[in-house]
Amino acid sequence: MLLFGVLYFLVGRFFPQPANNLEAWRLAALIVCGGVYAAHFCYEHFRLRNPPRMTAVHIAAAVAIGGFALAVAGMLHSLSVTSTIRPNWLLALVIWPAATAVPAFLGAIAAGTLLRRIRPAPSRKTKPDHD
DSSP, X not given: OHXXXXXXXHHHHHSOOOSXXXXXXXXXXXXXHHHHHHHHHHIIIIISOOOXXXXXXXXXXXXXXXXXXXXXXXXXXXXXXXXXOOHHHHXXXXXXXXXXXXXXXXXXXXXXXXXXXHSOOOOOOOOOOOX
């Protein structure tokens, strides 16, 4: 979970943002984040075989970690330009993680639930009793 949170942060913070074609670079960063999201979902759902709710919680937590880290990075950058912390940044420390985690949770729980209904998880076989 922490690894994926760091990946979200790295894409958001260090993805190239040149002055020209800024919209195209933002779209590319969004696509890369979507790939990280899909990889995390596949890892949780198919590899670990977690139930939809646990998968969604893990994904939402990772996305929230990335959002929080981006808010901290933005606040630190703002501090390097000005010498005071604006109240907006303190609010961003709460809003950015929530604004990213809620849709991530809803998308993951919807996809996980749908996949479970289409293809149920294999039942665990119990050993037969030999009396």
